[in-house]
Amino acid sequence: MxxxxxxxxxxxxxxxxxxxxxxxxxxxCTGGRIAEAIISVPGASNYYKGGIVSYTNDVKESILGVSHxxxxxxxxxxxxxxxxxxxxxxxxxxxxxxVSVTGVAGPTGGTLEIPVGTIFIGYGxxxxxxxxxxxxxxxxxxxxxxxxxxxxxxxxxxxxxxxEEIRKExxxx
Numbered sequence: 001m002x003x004x005x006x007x008x009x010x011x012x013x014x015x016x017x018x019x020x021x022x023x024x025x026x027x028x029c030t031g032g033r034i035a036e037a038i039i040s041v042p043g044a045s046n047y048y049k050g051g052i053v054s055y056t057n058d059v060k061e062s063i064l065g066v067s068h069x070x071x072x073x074x075x076x077x078x079x080x081x082x083x084x085x086x087x088x089x090x091x092x093x094x095x096x097x098x099v100s101v102t103g104v105a106g107p108t109g110g111t112l113e114i115p116v117g118t119i120f121i122g123y124g125x126x127x128x129x130x131x132x133x134x135x136x137x138x139x140x141x142x143x144x145x146x147x148x149x150x151x152x153x154x155x156x157x158x159x160x161x162x163x164e165e166i167r168k169e170x171x172x173x
Contacts, residue, residue: 064088082122
């Protein structure tokens with residue numbers, strides 16, 4: 001695991017450790033790398049609920065509740081699937097925040113419409129789900145490392161944006 005992943009995971013821990021807030025993950029192409037990074041930090045069990053590796057569409061549908069129609073019409077590699085994976089993870093894991101990743105890491109599997117390196121990262125809460133798109137191909141291993149680190153960075157920024165409400169609920173609890 002890369003140093004950057006550990007640093008980002010440690011920063012996530014610093015925000016969530018002494019709160020009642022929780023996170024979860026829903027990963028496709030990253031295959032659990034985000035979960036691995038999060039749990040590499042001691043104490044992650046205080047805030048990390050778990051992760052779902054939904055490598056196939058049937059798992060995306062049956063466990064995360066991703067729409068069959070969206071998968072058929074837009075494929076698994078699209079903004080809407082990334083959003084629905086976040087919503088599904090929030091529900092399935094009963095978490096406050098979640099991050100999802102779906103994409104084509106390569107070296108094969110890309111198309112003209114969805115080339116290798118296209119990866120959608122979803123993140124957010126029940127009230128606010130956002131998506132970020134990666135579009136460059138640096139080879140499978142680098143694509144997956146970039147997606148993992150970007151997902152952690154986006155989640156961290158989202159948590160920082162909501163840090164005041166996280167702390168507020170902590171002091172009220």
